[in-house]
Amino acid sequence: MTSNLFTPITLRGTTVPNRIWMAPMCQYSAANEGPDTGVPNDWHLQHYGSRAAGGPGLILVEATAIVPEGRISPYDLGIWNDAQVEGHRRLTAFMRTQGVVPGIQIAHAGRKASTDSELHGGRPLGPDQGGWEPVGPSAIAFDGDHAVPHELSAEEIRGVVTAFAEAAQRSLDAGYEVIEVHAAHGYLVHEFLSPASNRREDEYGGDFEGRTRLALEIADAVRATVGEEVPVLFRLSATDWIEPEGWTADQTVRLAALLRDHGIDLVDATTGGNLPNARIVAGPGYQVPFAERIRREAGMPSAAVGIITEVQQAEKIIADGGADAVLLGRELLRNPYWPRQAALELGAEHPLPLQYRRAERRPA
Numbered sequence: 014m015t016s017n018l019f020t021p022i023t024l025r026g027t028t029v030p031n032r033i034w035m036a037p038m039c040q041y042s043a044a045n046e047g048p049d050t051g052v053p054n055d056w057h058l059q060h061y062g063s064r065a066a067g068g069p070g071l072i073l074v075e076a077t078a079i080v081p082e083g084r085i086s087p088y089d090l091g092i093w094n095d096a097q098v099e100g101h102r103r104l105t106a107f108m109r110t111q112g113v114v115p116g117i118q119i120a121h122a123g124r125k126a127s128t129d130s131e132l133h134g135g136r137p138l139g140p141d142q143g144g145w146e147p148v149g150p151s152a153i154a155f156d157g158d159h160a161v162p163h164e165l166s167a168e169e170i171r172g173v174v175t176a177f178a179e180a181a182q183r184s185l186d187a188g189y190e191v192i193e194v195h196a197a198h199g200y201l202v203h204e205f206l207s208p209a210s211n212r213r214e215d216e217y218g219g220d221f222e223g224r225t226r227l228a229l230e231i232a233d234a235v236r237a238t239v240g241e242e243v244p245v246l247f248r249l250s251a252t253d254w255i256e257p258e259g260w261t262a263d264q265t266v267r268l269a270a271l272l273r274d275h276g277i278d279l280v281d282a283t284t285g286g287n288l289p290n291a292r293i294v295a296g297p298g299y300q301v302p303f304a305e306r307i308r309r310e311a312g313m314p315s316a317a318v319g320i321i322t323e324v325q326q327a328e329k330i331i332a333d334g335g336a337d338a339v340l341l342g343r344e345l346l347r348n349p350y351w352p353r354q355a356a357l358e359l360g361a362e363h364p365l366p367l368q369y370r371r372a373e374r375r376p377a
Contacts, residue, residue, distance in 0.1 A: 017331035018324075019361035022070075022338065024278045024314070026242030027190050029114050029338075031070035031363070032331050033352045036281075036318050036340035037118040037193070037248075039075045041088040041130035045143065051078065051091025052100035061104050064345055065111040066366050068352035070338075072113055073246075073281075074104060076120035076195050079173075079180035083121035083201070087143050088130045092119060092180045098187045105188030111366065116191030118248065119180040121173060123201030124149035124162040124210070150204050150211040150218065150227075156289040170217055170227060173201070178234040185239060192239060194231055197250040198286030202228050206268070207253055207260040207287050225268055229275050236276035246316075247272055248281040251303035254291035262303055269311035279314040280307050281340060295320060304336040316340050324355040 019031045042056045043049075061072060078084040078091045091097045105115040127144035129136050137159045138144030148169070149162035165173070181192050196202035204210040205227045211218050217226050228247070235245055249268065253259025269280050282304040285293050300319035307315040317336035321327050327339045344351055356363030365373050 016328060016356075016359040016361040018328050018339070018355060018359065019363060020331075024191070024244035027114060027244050029070040029191075030112060031068075031352065032338040033069045033327065033355065034071040034316060034338050034340045035064050035069045035073060035345050036342040037073040037075045037195075038342050038346070039085065039089065039131065041086055041132050043088050043090050045087035048096060049100075051081075051084070051089065051093070052097050053090060053104055054100070057090070057100075058103055058107065062107050063349045065108045065113045066369075067345070067349040068111070068356070068363055069113060069341070069345070070352075071116050071191060072108055073116040073118050073191070073193055073340075074101070074189075076118050076122075076200075077180075079119050079121055079176040082126060082145050082148065083123075083176075085122040085126060085200075086128050086130045086135075087138070092117070092183045092187070093176070098183050101184075101187035101189070105190075109188075114191060115189050116193060116246075117184045117187075117189045118193040118195050119177060119184060120195035121176070121201040123147065123199075123204045124153070124155050124159065125199055127160065149201065150213055153210055153212065155199065164213075167215060167217065174227070174230045174234050177231045178238040181235045181238045181245075185243065191244045191246065192235060193246040193248055193281060194235060195248050196228055196231075197248040197281075197283050199250070199288070200286075202231065203250055203260070203287050206264075209253060209255070209259045209288055221264060221267065225271065228268065229271060232272055232275040232277050244278045245276065246279045246281055247277050248283060250286055251282050251284050251300070251307070253287050254285050254293050255288055259288055259291075262306060265303065266306055266310045269307045269313040269315075273311060273313045277313075279316060279337065280304075280311075281316045281318065282307055282336075283318050297322065298326060298330065298335075301330055301335045305334065308334065308336065318342065324358045327355070328359060
């Protein structure tokens with residue numbers, strides 16, 4: 014039996030062995046002070062190691078900050094110094110032993126930065142509580158609890174672009190083979206895209222061209238840094254779920270086509286996160302139509318995410334052209350071996366790690 018989920022996909026110089034990918038999910042488990050700040054530790058090694066043994070084609074490591082002030086919380090991973098690079102090498106080395114392509118999501122949290130760990134409630138932290146001043150495209154707070162961000166100057170914006178490029182280079186040095194730029198969920202790049210959070214009157218605001226300028230400059234800078242063989246993905250929130258005030262699906266399709274022309278290889282399509290009053294009606298596969306539109310209308314490969322939990326559901330998404338890959342999040346937290354169980358259900362070849370072969374099911 015030929016399974017769509019277990020068909021390889023090649024992006025530039027990298028072939029991913031199957032279409033089941035692990036979505037980036039913050040663990041809020043790095044040290045928050047001292048020389049190990051932002052460095053992957055034993056928790057991250059076992060967390061990503063167990064999922065790698067479970068057999069996804071690609072693992073995208075959680076939102077990893079390009080600068081200290083770009084962290085969501087003080088406990089986030091970072092990739093702004095050499096100590097962090099060395100820590101990430103532990104993760105990528107093990108992933109490769111399991112035949113998994115190691116990927117990383119590089120990120121800047123923007124106006125949603127400086128919050129406590131989600132494990133401790135996620136409340137905003139002031140400078141006297143271990144936090145810092147967040148930044149954004151405009152001096153507009155995310156909500157009544159978050160601090161009003163410092164509005165970035167044009168020179169500071171150019172510094173953000175440089176930081177993304179430098180983070181991409183460090184990611185390669187750490188052994189990652191796929192780079193994803195986080196431009197979703199209300200973090201900095203998404204904040205620039207949405208007219209609800211970007212009220213600038215310079216070249217980085219105003220109309221569609223102005224609001225998308227930062228995203229395209231980051232795309233160009235990262236592509237120039239990593240060369241022509243490394244796949245670069247963009248995670249986009251396809252809608253703010255508030256129209257016409259926010260970012261919309263039509264604008265996402267338009268941006269996806271531009272990103273394709275700027276050397277981006279795939280859009281990881283999610284939604285929401287930029288406006289606290291958005292009303293989202295979630296259900297199984299509720300974000301797949303956005304991935305399908307990007308694929309069909311923009312001619313850009315896409316990945317779908319969001320309550321994809323059943324094997325036949327995931328297989329059908331790929332078979333019907335809804336996306337080129339599916340990203341599993343919470344389902345892989347519940348069941349790290351979901352990909353191998355999917356292979357059994359679909360009759361696909363996907364052998365267990367050598368150490369576990371004694372448990373492999375064989376025909377009677």
